[in-house]
Amino acid sequence: MASNMTDQQFTKGFSIFLGLGIVLTLFLILLGNINAGTITERIRAERNEMAASGSTMQHLQPAGQLNLAEPDSTAESTQVATAASVTVDGAQVYQLACMACHTAGVAGAPKLGDTEAWSARVTQGAEALYTHAISGFQGSAGMMPPKGGNLALSDGEVKAAVDYMVAQSQ
Ligand code: HEC
Incomplete structure (x- = not known):
């Protein structure tokens, strides 16, 4: 009889423990989803901002650049040098x-x-x-x-x- 009570008590206690575990797990999953959503949103907003402000990298470039490439460099770099040496507008x-x-x-x-x-x-x-x-x-x-x-x-x-x-x- 006494041992039966102990089993029942154990089962009851364990059920509560399991229940709490499930609730906690669900809560953590939910929290993770909310966080993930926020981060994704932030990245997307930042990307849109960069697109809206035009090519950010272009604004950060110096107005002109010396081209010290070898004379036998490709035609492409020769074109860049020509574009950079355009006089002030x-x-x-x-x-x-x-x-x-x-x-x-x-x-x-x-x-x-x-x-x-x-x-x-x-x-x-x-x-x-x-x-x-x-x-x-x-x-x-x-x-x-x-x-x-x-x-x-x-x-x-x-x-x-x-x-x-x-x-x-x-
Ligand atoms: C805040 C207003 C203002 C701005 C901005 C301005 N100016 Fe002027 N500028 C004047 C005024 C006013 C005169 C006429 C002065 C006088 O003759 O009494 C004048 C006159 C001149 C003159 C004639 C000078 C002379 O010897 O007769 C030149 C050249 C000139 N400005 C060039 C420029 C240039 C280049 C810029 C831009 C980089 C510029 N201004 C920006 C107000 C301005």
């Missing part, structure tokens, strides 16, 4: 740093394409225009900030933008 610099004032004539800035406004300035000579654009210039019409306020531009880039503006205004 004045129109692009203009759009980046000068357009804000010079397209609408903000604060007295001579407008792009306004031949009258530019003719007197052009007679100063290109060097004077370059110097004024690079170092800044207080004229009677207003204040031209050094490099249009974009000091990250190189002198060559500013000169290219000046050349572009002059060419567009003659």
Whole structure:
């Protein structure tokens, strides 16, 4: 009799133990699925972000690269060298740093394409225009900030933008 009770007690206790084990297992499986879902979502979101921002790697590339390859290298690397040695695009610099004032004539800035406004300035000579654009210039019409306020531009880039503006205004 006493041993029967012990068996029953054991069975009862073991059933509870088994039940708890199953519940815990189900809980862990569920938790794993939730985590896996979240991680997959995060990876997918990151991938979409990279695609949306264009080719991220391209933005990280330097603007130009010296090609020190052997002269007998493949035709492909010769093409790369040609593409990299393309001179500064004045129109692009203009759009980046000068357009804000010079397209609408903000604060007295001579407008792009306004031949009258530019003719007197052009007679100063290109060097004077370059110097004024690079170092800044207080004229009677207003204040031209050094490099249009974009000091990250190189002198060559500013000169290219000046050349572009002059060419567009003659
Ligand atoms: C914040 C407005 C502003 C920005 C941005 C700006 N400019 Fe100007 N710029 C002026 C003003 C105003 C003048 C006219 C100054 C005067 O003659 O009184 C001027 C004049 C000039 C002149 C004529 C200088 C001369 O000697 O007559 C050149 C060349 C010029 N800017 C080039 C540039 C270039 C290149 C950029 C971009 C890299 C640029 N500007 C960006 C306001 C701006």
